[in-house]
Amino acid sequence: xxxxxxxxxxxxxxxxACLRAAEGEIPVDEVDWNALRASVVERAELPxxxxxxxxxxxxxxxxxxxxxxxxxxxxxxxxxxxxxxxxAAPTDATSVAIEEVMRSDLTDQEFGIVASGRENTVAxxxxxxxxx
Amino acid sequence: MGALAQxxxxxxxxxxxxxxQPNGVDAVDDEVLFERVRAGDTAAFDTIxxxxxxxxxxxxxxxxxxxxxxxxxVQDAFMVAxxxxxTFQSGRKFAPWFYRILVNRGLNSRKSRSLRRTDEIPDxxxxxxxxxxxAAEQTELRERLKDVxxxxxPRQRAVVEFFELxxxxxxxxxxxxxxxxxxxxxxxxQARHALRTALAPFARRAE
Numbered sequence: 001x002x003x004x005x006x007x008x009x010x011x012x013x014x015x016x017a018c019l020r021a022a023e024g025e026i027p028v029d030e031v032d033w034n035a036l037r038a039s040v041v042e043r044a045e046l047p048x049x050x051x052x053x054x055x056x057x058x059x060x061x062x063x064x065x066x067x068x069x070x071x072x073x074x075x076x077x078x079x080x081x082x083x084x085x086x087x088a089a090p091t092d093a094t095s096v097a098i099e100e101v102m103r104s105d106l107t108d109q110e111f112g113i114v115a116s117g118r119e120n121t122v123a124x125x126x127x128x129x130x131x132x
Numbered sequence: 133m134g135a136l137a138q139x140x141x142x143x144x145x146x147x148x149x150x151x152x153q154p155n156g157v158d159a160v161d162d163e164v165l166f167e168r169v170r171a172g173d174t175a176a177f178d179t180i181x182x183x184x185x186x187x188x189x190x191x192x193x194x195x196x197x198x199x200x201x202x203x204x205x206v207q208d209a210f211m212v213a214x215x216x217x218x219t220f221q222s223g224r225k226f227a228p229w230f231y232r233i234l235v236n237r238g239l240n241s242r243k244s245r246s247l248r249r250t251d252e253i254p255d256x257x258x259x260x261x262x263x264x265x266x267a268a269e270q271t272e273l274r275e276r277l278k279d280v281x282x283x284x285x286p287r288q289r290a291v292v293e294f295f296e297l298x299x300x301x302x303x304x305x306x307x308x309x310x311x312x313x314x315x316x317x318x319x320x321x322q323a324r325h326a327l328r329t330a331l332a333p334f335a336r337r338a339e
Contacts, residue, residue, distance in 0.1 A: 015296055036189075040185075041177065047214040
């Protein structure tokens with residue numbers, strides 16, 4: 001049995017005619033082709049809609065990602081800028097006050113009130129009255 | 133061969149370069165169209181359906197033997213193609229991939245329903261001019277061929293029908309049935325041998 005794989009096989013018209021006679025003709029005239037096509041396309045509408053939905057985000061995902069990235073960079077720059085603001089340089093008055101506090105004999109509690117910088121007028125006046 | 137052959141109608145398929153081209157399917161654009169279908173393009177899908185509907189029906193009918201079953205199979209095959217659209221690799225041919233789906237489902241369907249070609253064969257061959265003896269011989273020949281076809285393994289029968297009647301090449305059949313080209317040729321050889329053996333007594337009688 002030689003198969004000769006490199007050569008395209010020839011068809012046998014007699015055999016084909018006999019097969020066609022045995023099996024009958026394909027009833028192509030009985031098929032409503034427009035109805036069949038419409039039915040296929042109608043059934044396909046839902047899966048096609050899913051495919052459209054699936055492919056839609058891809059169209060606007062690029063710009064949205066770009067915008068989000070830009071917004072993120074801007075936020076980081078803004079917040080980072082605030083954090084990096086240099087501390088105010090001490091004035092002469094502040095320096096004198098610090099020296100006096102260091103020289104005075106304050107209790108730990110009094111020192112804490114002064115050093116915290118919190119506005120506790122009464123406590124500060126009492127400390128001032130006790131010094132000197 | 134014998135005189136009986138002259139009584140049998142000529143093939144109805146269109147022949148191009150001596151090879152049957154049943155529907156003039158334009159395979160060039162299918163891949164482009166199917167890429168558009170991936171994005172949900174209804175018009176592209178509609179065009180693909182139009183391209184392949186007739187040939188798909190013909191193949192389905194060969195497998196199932198009933199018009200309604202063949203129509204259902206065609207519809208199912210297109211739906212499954214949509215479901216499996218992600219498995220279709222770009223750059224490959226659409227037709228073998230699609231017909232593989234159709235044929236596999238058709239073979240499974242035939243197997244599960246134990247379908248047999250028991251439907252009436254249209255008596256198109258018997259004309260009023262044919263003698264009763266000749267008409268009886270033709271009926272006998274058809275019945276004999278039907279029996280031989282029914283005895284063939286399903287894939288072997290598909291190979292001979294797709295090749296002789298549907299105009300597929302052996303390479304296309306190999307792709308559709310997921311067989312090697314050599315196996316397809318072997319199946320074709322076996323099926324032809326069985327059919328020719330069945331036809332031989334009729335050819336001798338006609339001589």
